[in-house]
Amino acid sequence: xxxxxxxxxxxxxxxxxxxAQAQAFxxxxxxxxxxxxxxxxxxxxxxxxLAQDALARLFGPIGxxxxxxxxxxxxxxxxxxxxxxxxxxxxxxxxxxxxxRADGRDWAVLRYETTGSAFRLxxxxxxxxxxxxxxxxxxxxxxxxxxxxxxxxxxxEAAAVRASFEIGTIGVGSxxxxxxxxxxxxxxxxxxxxxxxSLVIGVAAAVSVTALVFGQVHVLTLVFGASLVGVAEDxxxxxxxxxQGQRVARWSLLRALLPGLALAxxxxxxxxxxxxxxxxSGLRQMALFSAVGLTAAFFTAVLWFPWLDHGALPTTAVxxxxxxxxxxxxxxxxGAGSFVAAIVVLGTVCFGLARLHLSDDLRSLANSSxxxxxxxxxxxxxxxxxxxxxxxLVRGDDAxxxxxxxxxxxxxxxxxxxxxxxxxWRAVSDWVPSRQRQDDNAALSDAAESIVLAxxxxxxxxxxxxxxxxxxxxxxxxxxxxxxxxxxRALWQPNLGGKPASVVLIDGxxxxxxxxxxxxxxxxxxGVEWIDRTAQMSSLLGHYRHxxxxxxxxxxxxxxxxxxxxxxxxxxxxxxxxxxxxxxxVALLALLGQPLQLFNILALLVLLGMGIDYGIFLLEHHDDxxxxxxxxxxxxxTWLSFGLLALSSTPxxxxxxxxxxxxxxxVWLMSPLFRRRAVESSPSSPDLESHAH
Numbered sequence: 001x002x003x004x005x006x007x008x009x010x011x012x013x014x015x016x017x018x019x020a021q022a023q024a025f026x027x028x029x030x031x032x033x034x035x036x037x038x039x040x041x042x043x044x045x046x047x048x049x050l051a052q053d054a055l056a057r058l059f060g061p062i063g064x065x066x067x068x069x070x071x072x073x074x075x076x077x078x079x080x081x082x083x084x085x086x087x088x089x090x091x092x093x094x095x096x097x098x099x100x101r102a103d104g105r106d107w108a109v110l111r112y113e114t115t116g117s118a119f120r121l122x123x124x125x126x127x128x129x130x131x132x133x134x135x136x137x138x139x140x141x142x143x144x145x146x147x148x149x150x151x152x153x154x155x156x157e158a159a160a161v162r163a164s165f166e167i168g169t170i171g172v173g174s175x176x177x178x179x180x181x182x183x184x185x186x187x188x189x190x191x192x193x194x195x196x197x198s199l200v201i202g203v204a205a206a207v208s209v210t211a212l213v214f215g216q217v218h219v220l221t222l223v224f225g226a227s228l229v230g231v232a233e234d235x236x237x238x239x240x241x242x243x244q245g246q247r248v249a250r251w252s253l254l255r256a257l258l259p260g261l262a263l264a265x266x267x268x269x270x271x272x273x274x275x276x277x278x279x280x281s282g283l284r285q286m287a288l289f290s291a292v293g294l295t296a297a298f299f300t301a302v303l304w305f306p307w308l309d310h311g312a313l314p315t316t317a318v319x320x321x322x323x324x325x326x327x328x329x330x331x332x333x334x335g336a337g338s339f340v341a342a343i344v345v346l347g348t349v350c351f352g353l354a355r356l357h358l359s360d361d362l363r364s365l366a367n368s369s370x371x372x373x374x375x376x377x378x379x380x381x382x383x384x385x386x387x388x389x390x391x392x393l394v395r396g397d398d399a400x401x402x403x404x405x406x407x408x409x410x411x412x413x414x415x416x417x418x419x420x421x422x423x424x425w426r427a428v429s430d431w432v433p434s435r436q437r438q439d440d441n442a443a444l445s446d447a448a449e450s451i452v453l454a455x456x457x458x459x460x461x462x463x464x465x466x467x468x469x470x471x472x473x474x475x476x477x478x479x480x481x482x483x484x485x486x487x488x489r490a491l492w493q494p495n496l497g498g499k500p501a502s503v504v505l506i507d508g509x510x511x512x513x514x515x516x517x518x519x520x521x522x523x524x525x526x527g528v529e530w531i532d533r534t535a536q537m538s539s540l541l542g543h544y545r546h547x548x549x550x551x552x553x554x555x556x557x558x559x560x561x562x563x564x565x566x567x568x569x570x571x572x573x574x575x576x577x578x579x580x581x582x583x584x585x586v587a588l589l590a591l592l593g594q595p596l597q598l599f600n601i602l603a604l605l606v607l608l609g610m611g612i613d614y615g616i617f618l619l620e621h622h623d624d625x626x627x628x629x630x631x632x633x634x635x636x637x638t639w640l641s642f643g644l645l646a647l648s649s650t651p652x653x654x655x656x657x658x659x660x661x662x663x664x665x666x667v668w669l670m671s672p673l674f675r676r677r678a679v680e681s682s683p684s685s686p687d688l689e690s691h692a693h
């Protein structure tokens with residue numbers, strides 16, 4: 001039925017009809033279906049006791065639940081087999097339904113499906129709104145009810161809603177900060193409009209090219225792309241900072257600025273493109289998005305600004321103070337002060353790195369709300385839901401071999417359940433045992449029933465003939481073709497690598513100790529493999545962290561080579577601030593107890609692309625107040641942008657933002673310390689003053 005309100009959920013039909021059909025399907029093979037406890041009971045208990053129990057079930061005023069007439073099941077084995085299939089849940093309706101009694105309450109299980117895509121991640125809480133509307137309608141009619149909403153789509157939707165909010169906050173906040181700083185520094189609307197134009201064109205080009213190449217733009221790419229605002233405005237801001245208060249011909253100014261701007265673009269784009277080396281589509285999207293966006297913003301500034309920027313640009317009090325503040329920064333020289341500073345920096349780095357610990361655990365990146373996690377945990381306990389991330393994979397040459405190997409595995413799982421590590425398991429062989437197991441069950445059941453019926457007939461002094469059962473074993477294909485296979489059909493894989501296989505799911509696996517106890521159970525069992533998706537993904541994150549670390553080192557080396565071609569022996573002055581800022585950032589994160597993970601390394605790659613620009617601008621235009629103004633404005637807007645990222649509720653984004661929060665501040669602080677002294681000059685670095693007339 002359709003839920004009321006703006007609901008997009010449809011509830012499945014009750015399982016009562018399925019249960020009746022499944023009983024009818026299995027009944028011909030009833031004697032071939034025994035639990036482990038029943039097999040042990042039939043072997044250990046003497047026939048006289050079995051006969052007395054059978055008579056009690058036949059004539060007793062209060063007997064156990066019956067799913068067939070007494071003659072078909074004189075030993076009363078049928079209900080216990082079904083109860084084990086139900087996972088031990090206490091059904092309130094013996095005919096089978098979606099009602100259960102657990103935790104001292106009556107619960108109704110409603111399975112729903114979405115009418116649209118289950119993962120429509122457009123930033124709107126469609127599923128939550130639908131569930132809330134339906135819950136309100138129920139409460140209006142029947143009063144207070146407790147609702148547990150679970151399912152992967154709910155977690156995905158909640159994450160998308162948070163990410164969408166953060167995209168808006170970060171993007172709008174950083175854009176507002178850039179425009180505010182530009183206004184305070186230049187006191188004119190023209191720089192705001194043109195810098196804003198370069199940002200819009202950069203982001204539009206990045207989105208268009210990324211969508212064209214990959215077919216879609218991932219939401220995390222857009223969040224990562226918020227960093228584009230913190231870099232792309234540097235080109236426009238640098239142009240206006242050098243135009244301010246000078247009567248410089250626009251094309252002459254462009255010729256003076258172009259080498260430094262082009263070098264800044266080359267090093268930044270190179271640092272971003274290093275991400276694309278990894279065989280990971282998400283990182284490649286980020287690399288392409290950033291490189292294209294920066295390139296488009298650069299060409300917008302270079303090709304359009306000289307045409308669109310007319311008229312003088314007055315100097316403001318804010319820009320004068322910022323430009324003059326460069327004189328407050330000392331230049332490091334050989335001496336006691338520099339030696340002490342070097343010791344402090346080296347000591348901080350060493351002490352921090354000594355406390356550094358790595359973390360690639362996928363679970364540390366989970367950011368589902370406490371309410372969703374608690375609902376998932378509670379529903380998993382009530383329904384004994386299996387773990388979707390850890391399971392056993394059983395392979396074989398044919399179906400019979402797979403089922404036999406499953407049974408060998410479940411025998412070990414039974415010991416693990418008895419030890420309390422798991423609550424149970426779900427396997428195909430629970431519903432259709434192997435032919436060998438069925439034959440053994442039939443022999444044991446038929447022998448016991450024959451003896452019991454003979455004793456009952458003797459006591460009643462009348463015949464008690466046995467009911468007819470199927471002469472042949474239940475085959476897997478017959479089971480798969482019937483509706484009775486619905487609860488476990490998805491566990492069977494008819495062609496996995498050319499051979500049949502099955503999946504054994506684990507119930508009640510909620511602790512690390514339980515996972516560690518299950519992993520060795522596959523040892524010595526041919527064709528049985530333990531699969532831990534969480535551990536595999538964590539291992540993959542660790543692999544990418546290692547790869548990204550190597551790429552980060554390569555990025556620093558490549559950027560230094562590019563700087564070496566331009567500045568020669570002074571190249572270290574542009575690269576060293578970023579190197580030191582990266583090391584100090586890692587040390588500070590370690591001192592704060594933050595683990596080093598993949599997203600910290602990604603942030604350090606971005607820091608390389610951003611921070612190197614500051615050194616280039618200060619080295620390109622020696623001791624120039626205008627270049628320092630551009631560096632300060634760019635660093636301030638970028639710092640605020642990633643300050644917002646550090647407040648993100650998404651762990652990956654928070655780690656990313658916190659790294660850049662430290663890194664950008666440090667590279668801004670240290671870049672002026674390594675600028676050249678006044679007596680130094682570089683013939684390859686033209687001075688803006690020479691173009692003033």
